[in-house]
Amino acid sequence: MKAYVFPGQGSQFRGMGQDLYQQSDTARQLFEQANQVLGYSLTSIMFDGSDDDLKQTIYTQPAVFLHGVVLALTNESFASGRSDVSMVAGHSLGELSALTAAGVLSFEDGLRLASIRATAMQRACELAKSTMAAVLGLADDVIERICSEITDEIVVPANYNCPGQVVISGSVAGIQLAEERLKAAGAKRVVPLAVSGAFHSPFMEPARTEFAEAVDNMLFSTPRCPVYQNVNAQPTTNPQQIKANLIAQLTSPVRWTQSVERMVADGATEFYECGPGKVLQGLIRKISPATPVAGI
Incomplete structure (x- = not known):
């Protein structure tokens, strides 16, 4: 098919x-x-x-x-x-x-x-400064947990692109905070994306x-x-x-x-x-x- x-x-x-x-x-x-x-x-x-x-x-x-x-x-x-x-x-x-x-x-x-x-x-x-970043080499559930634990800023999973590649979306400060925690949790890379805002958030x-x-x-x-x-x-x-x-x-x-x-x-x-x-x-x-x- x-x-x-x-x-x-x-x-x-x-x-x-x-x-x-x-x-x-x-x-x-x-x-x-x-x-x-x-x-x-x-x-x-x-x-x-x-x-x-x-x-x-x-x-x-x-x-x-x-x-x-x-x-x-x-x-x-x-x-x-x-x-x-x-x-x-x-x-x-x-x-x-x-x-x-x-x-x-x-x-x-x-x-x-x-x-x-x-x-x-x-x-x-x-209307607001926001952005996105690609998270490489980390399990979906770990990314979801880390995003959910950040409560003073907006940051959410935005694109489940393929195994080992999830894009997160949120405030600039939220993405920066998530990047630190994701790397500490074992992410291979967290790559900022050249986008105009936080799509799918x-x-x-x-x-x-x-x-x-x-x-x-x-x-x-x-x-x-x-x-x-x-x-x-x-x-x-x-x-x-x-x-x-x-x-x-x-x-x-x-x-x-x-x-x-x-x-x-x-x-x-x-x-x-x-x-x-x-x-x-x-x-x-x-x-x-x-x-x-x-x-x-």
């Missing part, structure tokens, strides 16, 4: 999608449609913008969304509904790409939500509220295959449950390790990353080494 997976913020690169634009009429039409929906030339930023431009959340999220969805929708069998893809999932922002590719959202609505999500998260980041509550209003006003359809959502790593097909999980994701951890494990348990025999870069391919090889994985 094939599984399509869609990456999130951090997988972008200058020139992303330009080959698709040049080689496929369908892709070119979708890219130009995206520019019209957004009201600015996202393709110019993707193809010719600076690295700094692409690092801005307001551009990064729509760009990564667009690249992944165009890859899926230019796959004729997938777009026509005759695909043998049996399940989809996306990492953080990538969940919107997965939902759109699976037919839950129209292309236009998925893109609008990606843009709204990005803007809301950027606003939330500007209580700091994103203002963004969650703003995003929820937009999601509630969008039409969500039944997906053509189960979507494994970040908040619970469970297959979901009910549109209302998908909405609730998508909203909750902004302040909840991304359970990527658990999602891939569940997909394999449910019969996934090969994974295909649909989007820029190879981040998810690397993570899946660590989560399920025996399962083939490739890029689209």
